[in-house]
Amino acid sequence: MREYIVKANKLKKVYFSASQKIIALKEIDIEIKKGEFVTIMGASGAGKTTFLNLIGCLDRPTSGKLDILGSNPTKFNEEKLSRIRIEKIGFVFEDFFLISFLNALENVQLPLIFARNYKNNNRPRDLLKRVGLDHRLTHFPNELSGGELQRVAVARALANNPEILLADEPTGNLDTKNAQELFSLFRNLNREEGLTIIVATHNIRLGYSADRVIHLNDGKMEKDERLVK
C-alpha cells in the first residue's frame, strides 16, 4: 500500500499574464500521507489555490516532480488528467459551483455520469443523507442555503469514492456556524472513512482543527505544523 498520496519535489509554477511573469509556487517540497487531514494556510496570493490545482490535476507544474497516488500527472494529456480527477479526486470550491439547472440529487449524480458509473444508483442519495440533506434531494441550487449548497458540493465530490478530497476556501461564503459544521463533516469523513482531506483556508481557528497545518507565504513553504490531539 502506498504511504504517500502526494509527493511534491521542487514543485514550481509560473504564470504569464499580460507580459507579467508570476511565480506562484517557488520550488516547494511537500509530502502528504494517506489518511491525513491537512489545511493549507496563508494570505491571498500565497500559492494555496495553485498548489491545490496542481495536486488536483487541474493544472500542470512548470517544473519539479509531482507524484499523485503513484502516478506522475506532469506528463499526462488532458484526457488522462480528467480520468484521474473523476476517479481519484473530489473537489469542493469556495463558490460551490453547483450546476444551476440540476437539483441536489442530479448534481451529485453528475460525476457518476462522467465516470460512466451508472450502476451505483443509491450512492448519491446515501451521500446526501450523509451530509444531512435527505430532505432536500429535489431542491434546486437557488432553493438552498449557503451551508446546504456546500454540503451538496461535498456530496458531489464524494460521488465516485475518491481517495483525496480537495477543498479551496470552502468556508469563504459561509457563516461561522455553517463553516464549523462543514469542518466537522470533514473531520468525520477523515476519521470514519480514512479519507485524505486537503483544505486551503484563511480561517485560523478552523485551520487549526486539522491534524496538520502547512503555511505558505509568497509561493514558499513557511511552516509545517503537525498538531498533536
Add this chain to the structure above:
Amino acid sequence: MKFFILAYKNLKRRKSRSFLTIGGVAVAVAVLVALLGFNAGYQEALTSDVDKMGYQVIVTAKGCPYEAATMILSGEAGLRFMDEDIYNQITSDPDIDKITPLLAQLAYDPEKQGGKGGFINYLGIEKSYIELKPNVKFKSGGWFSAENANEAILGYEAAESEQKSVGDKISIPDKDITLIIVGIFERTATQEDGAVFLPLKTTQRVFDIEGKLTGIGIKLKQIEKISEFEERLYPIASIQVISMSQVKGTILNLVNSAKILIMSVAFIAIFVAIIGVINTILMSVFERTQEIGIMKAIGASRSDIFKLIWMETLIICTLGGIFGSVIAIFGGNLTELLVRKVMPYAPGGRLLLITPDLLVYSFLGVIIIGIISGLYPAFKAASMRPIEVIRSGE
C-alpha cells in the same frame, strides 16, 4: 440520469430559444420534404396521366404548336383542324393496334362555377375511344344510341359539378341544341374527368365543322416501331406526329426549370437553419463557460463535454426533423393547392408523393446537418480549460 437527459435538461432551460431553433430546422425539413415529395409525385402523376390516355401517339394538324400537345393533354382543343380523310388513310397502317378520331371543342359558359364563368371542354369521340382507354368505365348509363344522336356522356367531375345524372338534359352555350345525358364515366383521375363527351358526328354538326378532326389517338402494336411509323406518315404534309414520351419530356422540362428555382430556395432555408443551430448552441456554450469549466473540474473529459454539446445539437435537429416531416405531411395539401395554381400543367391525382423512403432520407440528412453544425460549438466547449474558468469565477 445519462448524457441524453443532461443535454435535454439544458435545452429545456432555454425553452423559447430551443423551440425557435427547432422551428427553423422544422421549416427547412418541411420545405425539403415537400419539394422532393412534389418532385416524385409530379413525375408519377404525369406518367400515370399520360399512360392512362391510352395513346402512345397523337396525330395533329401541322402547325399546331408543340405546346398544343400540352393543351391536348389538359383536355383543351388543338388549335387546328385536319381532314377526316387522314384518319381513313392511316387507319389501315399495319403497325397500328388501336386508333380513334378526336374532335375537341371549347365553349365559354358564363353560368359555370356558380356564375363566375368558365370553359367547358367538349370532346367528340367514337366507340373506339373506350377500347383505347382501358380505365374508362361507365359509372352509370351507357354508350350513345346512334352516331349522330343528340346525346352526351359526362366525365365524373363534370357530372358532379353540374349535379347531373343519366336522363337529365344539358345545352351547349350559344348553340340551339339540347342533349340528353345517356352515361356518366367513372373517375379516371385525368383531366378528362371534367369533359363532356359527344358523338363525333354530333360534335362536327353542332360546331359546324363537318369532316374535321383535331387529333387522332393511336396505340401501336409495338411501341419500338414508332420511328418507322412516323416515317410512313411523313409524306402527309398537313399532319404531325407527337409521341407521348415527347410530351412528357416537354412538360418535365418546364417543371425542371421551376424545380431548380424552388430547390435553391430550399437550400437557402436549410442554410439558414444550420446557421441558426450553430448560433443557438454556440451562444449557450459561451453562456455556460463557467458551468462547462465546473464539469471539467469535477472530472468531465474533453470528449464528455464534446458529446454533451453535440447531443444538444442532435436533439434540436431530430426534433426539428420530426416536426418538419409532420408539417410536410399535413401541410402537403396546401402545398399541392399552391403548386396547382403556379404550375404550367398539373396532372390529375396527387402531386405530392411523400414516401417513407423520402422521410427517412430527409431525416438522415437533417441528422447529418446536426452532426456538422454541432462540431464547432462542441469543439469550442471541449477546448475550455477548467482552471481558467474557475479562476474567472472567483
